[in-house]
Every structure is written in structure tokens, then in C-alpha cells.
Amino acid sequence: AQKVTQAQTEISVVEKEDVTLDCVYETRDTTYYLFWYKQPPSGELVFLIRRNSFDEQNEISGRYSWNFQKSTSSFNFTITASQVVDSAVYFCALRTSYDKVIFGPGTSLSVIP
Amino acid sequence: GAVVSQHPSWVICKSGTSVKIECRSLDFQATTMFWYRQFPKQSLMLMATSNEGSKATYEQGVEKDKFLINHASLTLSTLTVTSAHPEDSSFYICSALRPRTRFGETQYFGPGTRLLVL
Numbered sequence: 001a002q003k004v005t006q007a008q009t010e011i012s013v014v015e016k017e018d019v020t021l022d023c024v025y026e027t028r029d030t031t032y033y034l035f036w037y038k039q040p041p042s043g044e045l046v047f048l049i050r051r052n053s054f055d056e057q058n059e060i061s062g063r064y065s066w067n068f069q070k071s072t073s074s075f076n077f078t079i080t081a082s083q084v085v086d087s088a089v090y091f092c093a094l095r096t097s098y099d100k101v102i103f104g105p106g107t108s109l110s111v112i113p
Numbered sequence: 114g115a116v117v118s119q120h121p122s123w124v125i126c127k128s129g130t131s132v133k134i135e136c137r138s139l140d141f142q143a144t145t146m147f148w149y150r151q152f153p154k155q156s157l158m159l160m161a162t163s164n165e166g167s168k169a170t171y172e173q174g175v176e177k178d179k180f181l182i183n184h185a186s187l188t189l190s191t192l193t194v195t196s197a198h199p200e201d202s203s204f205y206i207c208s209a210l211r212p213r214t215r216f217g218e219t220q221y222f223g224p225g226t227r228l229l230v231l
Contacts (some may be wrong), residue, residue: 100162
């Protein structure tokens with residue numbers, strides 16, 4: 001079975017705090033892709049990152065960083081020095097061998113000024 | 114810029130009418146497109162996989178006769194909500210799979226269509 005779990009439904013942080021969004025996935029495929037998307041109130045998905053199952057290297061892009069650990073089937077996302085503009089719903093997603101993208105339930109992040 | 118478009122971006126209709134939503138890949142040919150539905154404060158749920166020139170593959174629990182999908186060309190897939198009812202009110206999002214490049218396949222999402230059935 002393919003599944004994505006985001007245990008945090010809602011998170012509130014004060015501006016400039018760091019915040020980590022958790023993602024745990026399940027798949028029997030040996031080749032798969034993991035994604036993070038941001039969905040602001042407008043609704044349009046914003047692509048943040050894609051990782052394939054063979055690349056466990058962590059990645060940093062500006063204030064964003066991702067920690068991929070196959071041993072724990074986790075792909076966590078950290079925002080450093082959060083800003084109000086980071087307020088959105090964030091989805092972790094898994095693409096299977098049949099090219100379907102399965103989304104986690106999402107984490108709603110509120111950054112308070 | 115956007116590589117997948119959807120039209121209309123929002124639609125309001127009366128119960129019982131049919132609504133057609135278009136999804137276009139703008140600068141690439143997409144043999145495979147996907148349709149998702151998102152209810153308020155919920156995640157995106159895959160409805161069906163649309164393959165050019167063949168019948169769509171629907172996910173379990175999605176009514177084929179209610180949600181008609183036509184992938185008539187390599188750049189266009191349409192979703193028709195037939196005899197829409199208020200419970201069909203939702204945010205419909207399509208995505209298109211860009212064929213393999215040296216960077217691998219990439220899936221692009223459209224901006225979504227908000228449907229409100231009165």
C-alpha cells in the first residue's frame with residue numbers, strides 16, 4: 001500500500017522561529033519520488049522539491065531544507081527563520097511506479113507576526 | 114510561467130446542470146494527465162488517470178458516469194461533471210505528466226477550478 005502521513009495537522013509559530021514539518025511515507029516500490037508542495041490560500045500548488053528514492057542527500061535552498069531518511073521512511077521539511085509569507089498548507093506527496101501522486105493530509109502552518 | 118492551464122478558474126452552476134473543465138498542457142505534449150479533487154481543509158484526492166486516446170482509469174469510489182473524462186489530444190483533457198449536485202462543489206485540480214527528459218519525468222499541476230453547485 002502507498003501512504004503518506006503528516007502527523008501535524010496545524011502548526012503555529014512566531015515569526016523568525018524555525019519550524020519542521022514531518023512526513024512519513026509507505027511504499028513497497030524500490031523506485032519512487034517524494035515531493036513537497038505549498039498551497040497558499042489561492043489554492044494553486046507551488047512545487048518546492050522532488051527527491052528520488054536513490055538520493056538521500058539532504059538539500060538546502062535558502063531558508064528551506066529537507067531531510068530524507070529511508071531508514072525511517074521520512075522526508076521532513078524545515079523552514080528556518082519563518083516569515084508570515086510562509087503561512088500556507090504544506091503537502092508531502094509520493095509518486096508511485098504508476099506515476100500517480102499520492103498526497104498526505106497536509107499541515108497548515110500559521111506564522112504569527 | 115505556467116505550463117498547465119485550467120479553464121474556467123471558477124464556476125457556479127445550478128443543481129442538475131453539467132459542467133466541463135478543461136486542462137491544457139501549454140508547451141509540451143502530455144500522454145497522461147490526472148484529475149484531483151480537494152474539499153475544503155482536506156487533501157487532494159486522485160480521481161482518475163487520463164490517457165490520450167484511451168479510456169480514463171478511475172480510482173475506487175469515483176463514479177465513471179458522473180465524472181466523464183476525455184483526453185482527446187496530447188495537450189487537452191476535459192472533466193465533465195454531469196448532473197452536478199451541491200456535494201460536487203469542490204476544488205478540481207489537474208496535472209500533466211511531461212515526458213521523460215534527461216532530468217526525468219516531471220508532473221505539473223494546473224491552478225485549479227473551483228466549482229460551486231447551488
